[in-house]
Amino acid sequence: MAAGCGAGTVGHAIYAARMATSRQPGWWRPRRDRLILVTGGRGLLGRHLSETDLTRRYSWVAPTSSALDLRNRERVLEHVRGWKPSVIVHLAYRRDAASIVGATAHIAEAAAACRARFIHLSTDLVFAGQEQPYTERDAPDAPQEYGRWKAEAEARVAFWCPGAVIIRTSLLYGTVHLAPWQDDVRQRKPILWNEGELRCATHAADVAAAIAVLVRRREVRGPLHIAATAAISRAGLAQAMAGWMRLPDGAVRTAPGIAPGRPGRVVLDSSLAASTLGIHCRPLAAALR
Ligand SMILES: NC(=O)c1ccc[n+]([C@@H]2O[C@H](COP(=O)([O-])OP(=O)(O)OC[C@H]3O[C@@H](n4cnc5c(N)ncnc54)[C@H](OP(=O)(O)O)[C@@H]3O)[C@@H](O)[C@H]2O)c1
Numbered sequence: 001m002a003a004g005c006g007a008g009t010v011g012h013a014i015y016a017a018r019m020a021t022s023r024q025p026g027w028w029r030p031r032r033d034r035l036i037l038v039t040g041g042r043g044l045l046g047r048h049l050s051e052t053d054l055t056r057r058y059s060w061v062a063p064t065s066s067a068l069d070l071r072n073r074e075r076v077l078e079h080v081r082g083w084k085p086s087v088i089v090h091l092a093y094r095r096d097a098a099s100i101v102g103a104t105a106h107i108a109e110a111a112a113a114c115r116a117r118f119i120h121l122s123t124d125l126v127f128a129g130q131e132q133p134y135t136e137r138d139a140p141d142a143p144q145e146y147g148r149w150k151a152e153a154e155a156r157v158a159f160w161c162p163g164a165v166i167i168r169t170s171l172l173y174g175t176v177h178l179a180p181w182q183d184d185v186r187q188r189k190p191i192l193w194n195e196g197e198l199r200c201a202t203h204a205a206d207v208a209a210a211i212a213v214l215v216r217r218r219e220v221r222g223p224l225h226i227a228a229t230a231a232i233s234r235a236g237l238a239q240a241m242a243g244w245m246r247l248p249d250g251a252v253r254t255a256p257g258i259a260p261g262r263p264g265r266v267v268l269d270s271s272l273a274a275s276t277l278g279i280h281c282r283p284l285a286a287a288l289r
Pocket residue numbers: 039040041042043044045046063064065066068069070071090091092093094099103121122123124169170171172173179
């Protein structure tokens with residue numbers, strides 16, 4: 001199978017090693033005409049992305065963090081040079097500076113070197129929170145480390161790949177593949193869900209579908225907000241999820257206000273993606289139907 005992939009020596013070696021040992025056979029699919037590199041492919045959004053038509057339209061390379069640690073610049077440049085992807089979708093992250101800022105800089109530099117279409121995933125938490133929805137014209141002002149690292153990562157992407165699209169989305173959930181916070185709800189962990197923390201909770205499949213559109217629409221560049229339009233509190237969201245999971249009343253504990261160090265109302269205005277690209281994310285009630 002590796003012989004058909006068209007990637008360089010490094011790529012062949014990795015394919016061979018991974019194909020021999022992989023417990024996740026879906027991480028690599030044979031080359032058809034073009035190659036897409038997905039980082040973080042085993043994560044929540046990556047699993048949804050692997051269910052879009054991108055896997056039919058492209059050869060699919062999605063190395064795990066143990067196969068390719070994005071914090072290692074030399075290895076990233078070497079592997080991407082070998083693969084020569086025409087598209088890179090960068091989903092990988094972990095909540096530390098090296099895995100967000102450093103890793104993003106490395107993969108963006110590699111994308112620039114092979115002139116790949118670059119799609120970067122960022123977050124609404126680059127913003128501090130305010131009454132009005134945030135548009136793409138608003139400047140990041142995150143008070144927390146995570147949001148500041150993600151904002152810095154956006155800047156690195158803009159530096160290396162000015163033609164990249166930087167998707168900012170909100171709190172993600174799934175209905176087949178669940179987010180860790182949904183597992184917390186299902187397991188009835190003793191968590192307080194706050195009523196003052198408002199986000200535009202979005203089904204990961206809708207963001208994955210938007211990514212598939214943006215792979216084609218290479219002229220779209222810069223920040224783009226992609227999220228459901230309605231804001232919902234984390235308390236309301238946890239309760240809705242508990243209802244969807246048919247948990248008994250009282251399974252979710254809620255609290256007023258905002259937990260220390262967490263943002264309050266962070267609402268993305270996604271009307272630009274809707275009006276120019278026809279990208280719409282389902283409201284929670286429709287997605288949970
Ligand atoms: N989930 C949300 O609510 C949410 C909200 C807004 C924005 N986003 C953004 O959406 C993107 C995807 O989020 P997600 O929830 O799908 O993430 P996730 O489920 O936590 O998955 C992240 C993936 O990143 C990979 N990774 C971590 N460190 C790495 C490294 N050093 N080198 C290579 N791979 C590494 C991991 O791979 P392995 O499994 O192989 O270790 C993991 O599968 C992120 O950029 C995130 O900031 C997410």
